[in-house]
Amino acid sequence: MxxxxxxxxYICGIDAALDVVSGxxxxxxxxxxxxxxxRRFAELRRGLPGVSEKMLxxxxxxMEEDGLVHREVHAEVPPRVEYSLTEHGRTLNQALGPxxxxxxxxxxxxxxxxxDVAEPSHG
Amino acid sequence: MxxxxxxxxYICGIDAALDVVSGxxxxxxxxxxxxxxxRRFAELRRGLPGVSEKMLxxxxxxMEEDGLVHREVHAEVPPRVEYSLTEHGRTLNQALGPxxxxxxxxxxxxxxxxxDVAEPSHG
DNA sequence: TGCGGTACTTACCTTTTCGTAAGGGGAATC
DNA sequence: GATTCCCCTTACGAAAAGGTAAGTACCGCA
Numbered sequence: 001m002x003x004x005x006x007x008x009x010y011i012c013g014i015d016a017a018l019d020v021v022s023g024x025x026x027x028x029x030x031x032x033x034x035x036x037x038x039r040r041f042a043e044l045r046r047g048l049p050g051v052s053e054k055m056l057x058x059x060x061x062x063m064e065e066d067g068l069v070h071r072e073v074h075a076e077v078p079p080r081v082e083y084s085l086t087e088h089g090r091t092l093n094q095a096l097g098p099x100x101x102x103x104x105x106x107x108x109x110x111x112x113x114x115x116d117v118a119e120p121s122h123g
Numbered sequence: 124m125x126x127x128x129x130x131x132x133y134i135c136g137i138d139a140a141l142d143v144v145s146g147x148x149x150x151x152x153x154x155x156x157x158x159x160x161x162r163r164f165a166e167l168r169r170g171l172p173g174v175s176e177k178m179l180x181x182x183x184x185x186m187e188e189d190g191l192v193h194r195e196v197h198a199e200v201p202p203r204v205e206y207s208l209t210e211h212g213r214t215l216n217q218a219l220g221p222x223x224x225x226x227x228x229x230x231x232x233x234x235x236x237x238x239d240v241a242e243p244s245h246g
Numbered sequence: 247t248g249c250g251g252t253a254c255t256t257a258c259c260t261t262t263t264c265g266t267a268a269g270g271g272g273a274a275t276c
Numbered sequence: 277g278a279t280t281c282c283c284c285t286t287a288c289g290a291a292a293a294g295g296t297a298a299g300t301a302c303c304g305c306a
Contacts, residue, residue, distance in 0.1 A: 013226030102218035103136030
């Protein structure tokens with residue numbers, strides 16, 4: 001049980017969309033899956049530096065439930081599980097395009113502020 | 124202190140953007156402020172059904188710190204505080220446009236699934 | 247004199263989220 | 277034969293986020 005009903009009375013579309021992408025790694029998962037089309041669990045894990053197996057599974061399951069991610073299990077030994085974006089996942093990624101651009105701009109702004117304050121060789 | 128450093132080593136732009144809008148009411152605040160150009164604290168409060176004063180203040184402060192919201196205090200009695208979007212806030216809102224459209228679509232989809240379960244004779 | 251409205255702040259508590267560590271079952275590798 | 281890899285699951289605990297309720301200082305209104 002990750003988030004229970006998941007059918008909230010949203011006020012507006014932003015609300016409904018943010019509900020699906022809020023989660024520490026979901027943005028990255030979307031990004032990875034969009035870049036590589038299809039990824040196995042361990043590949044995804046290596047692509048997200050710092051993620052734990054538990055969180056990765058949990059997020060993947062939620063995104064599957066939300067209809068963003070397709071999960072395909074191959075009955076082999078050792079097990080092979082492939083993740084990819086569904087149609088909704090792909091359109092979500094497109095919708096996130098402008099937001100990503102805004103975020104990159106923000107990162108640039110932040111960096112140019114940070115160099116004034118932070119120091120590389122600060123004891 | 125709400126979120127401390129706020130200058131994380133983001134992996135991509137999505138990451139950086141989601142950090143600023145994640146928060147239970149931030150999407151709505153952006154929406155309200157964009158629709159009305161300028162709003163007072165109590166107006167905002169009434170526009171966000173269910174928000175507590177604490178959370179509204181907290182979110183507003185974080186958004187101010189993130190450079191999205193402009194806060195103008197008029198030294199009057201009773202106090203009058205006006206909130207509006209900054210330039211960055213407005214561009215963020217524009218960047219959220221496609222995401223909002225995607226969310227609305229999702230709401231429509233969800234609703235057509237929900238009518239099977241929830242009360243059918245409604246609106 | 248008491249009440250409601252203004253814009254908060256503070257203390258305290260519950261809920262949600264995230265992280266850490268361990269286990270599991272089989273097969274290939276060293 | 278011990279280890280590693282695969283894809284998880286479970287238990288436990290810490291941290292963050294959010295909610296509730298009260299207090300603050302001032303004023304207009306009845």
